[in-house]
Amino acid sequence: MTVDALPVPGPLLEARSIDRSYGRTQALREASLSVTAGEVLAIMGPSGSGKSTLLHCLAGIFTPDAGEVWFDGRRLDTLSDARRSELRRTAFGFVFQFGQLVPELTVADNIALPLLLGKARRKHAYERAFGSLRRLELDDLGERRTGELSGGQAQRVAIARALVTRPKVIFADEPTGALDSLAGEKVMELLVGLARQEGTTVIVVTHDARVAACADREVLVRDGKVTDPYAGQAVR
Amino acid sequence: MTVPLALLGLLDREPSYGYDLKRAYDTYFGRGKPLPFGQVYSTLGRLARDGKVTAGQSEPGDGPDRKRYAITPLGRQEVEVWLTEPVAAEPFLQTVLFTKVVLALILGHDAQGYLDAQRATHMRRMRELSEIKRGGALVDTLLADHALFHVEADLRWIEVTTARLGALAETVRGA
Numbered sequence: 046m047t048v049d050a051l052p053v054p055g056p057l058l059e060a061r062s063i064d065r066s067y068g069r070t071q072a073l074r075e076a077s078l079s080v081t082a083g084e085v086l087a088i089m090g091p092s093g094s095g096k097s098t099l100l101h102c103l104a105g106i107f108t109p110d111a112g113e114v115w116f117d118g119r120r121l122d123t124l125s126d127a128r129r130s131e132l133r134r135t136a137f138g139f140v141f142q143f144g145q146l147v148p149e150l151t152v153a154d155n156i157a158l159p160l161l162l163g164k165a166r167r168k169h170a171y172e173r174a175f176g177s178l179r180r181l182e183l184d185d186l187g188e189r190r191t192g193e194l195s196g197g198q199a200q201r202v203a204i205a206r207a208l209v210t211r212p213k214v215i216f217a218d219e220p221t222g223a224l225d226s227l228a229g230e231k232v233m234e235l236l237v238g239l240a241r242q243e244g245t246t247v248i249v250v251t252h253d254a255r256v257a258a259c260a261d262r263e264v265l266v267r268d269g270k271v272t273d274p275y276a277g278q279a280v281r
Numbered sequence: 282m283t284v285p286l287a288l289l290g291l292l293d294r295e296p297s298y299g300y301d302l303k304r305a306y307d308t309y310f311g312r313g314k315p316l317p318f319g320q321v322y323s324t325l326g327r328l329a330r331d332g333k334v335t336a337g338q339s340e341p342g343d344g345p346d347r348k349r350y351a352i353t354p355l356g357r358q359e360v361e362v363w364l365t366e367p368v369a370a371e372p373f374l375q376t377v378l379f380t381k382v383v384l385a386l387i388l389g390h391d392a393q394g395y396l397d398a399q400r401a402t403h404m405r406r407m408r409e410l411s412e413i414k415r416g417g418a419l420v421d422t423l424l425a426d427h428a429l430f431h432v433e434a435d436l437r438w439i440e441v442t443t444a445r446l447g448a449l450a451e452t453v454r455g456a
Contacts, residue, residue, distance in 0.1 A: 257404065263404060
């Protein structure tokens, strides 16, 4: 595999002037963003502003039409589909709004799944899965089918699954969008708390200011461009 | 705090009589709570005393004699600064946020820039309140929650107003 290398250590993840269109609709226009290792970043913006597209480009799910995406000193957008899939499985974790757990499998199966897909030994994968459940105080749910869980429990399981491979980055797209405010708050506390313990970088797309307030920093996507909302000066 | 600056802003558009200022204020900002005449003239008196407006000679009209007020460079500078500065994110800011946006649009200032700065200030406050909640006693958590919900309401208003800024500009300029 051939990848371009950054000449000097830079941000962990970076989008450089990326464009992305769906047919005639341009979702991203020269969008640029840098994320440092261990940072918790919120991407905010109105519906249709391009924030989820930006997340998908950063995670290597989409490739941009123009511009570059760099991860850990490597050019991500020019990797083959197979190599990007491998990277997503080994270096990235994902938490979505819903529909991410396999309902036919138990909670423990769902958490162990990324490790099993990565050819980990079964015993090791399940030890890790049950270890995660203990940390999340969900020990008694291990043998349950995920269809039996509440929305908040399902998101906690999704977080456990995202973290089980010890990824460098977790991408979360509206992780609390289907939850009430108290359940959403618990999910964010858990996601941010565990990520900080592990030194994992978190990029969360949200329209919810309370979710964004859990992050170290937020950026705003408007009309496909990333803007820095911290241009404000004195407060009166 | 808002009324003197709102009147100054309206005078920044053009010199006006007290009656016309009151009418303009009620059109843009009154919304069911018209400004009493007494408050208009007492405010203009204080602004004149502080060198932010000048009052012309009394002119005879149909009714009582009236004076035409004009903004001074000092007053104009105060309006310009005020329209760029975000206010501290505390509950019940609706009047001041709305007044700043509408005045910025009337005067052709950067309303979007103001809204972005205000949004950043509110987000900072949300982050502080979230920090208070983390590991805080239940009483502190519930008090922080109260403030958080109000700040969140302002943020939603900022978002909606940002999305409708073009339409609002047409409305206020045509009023």
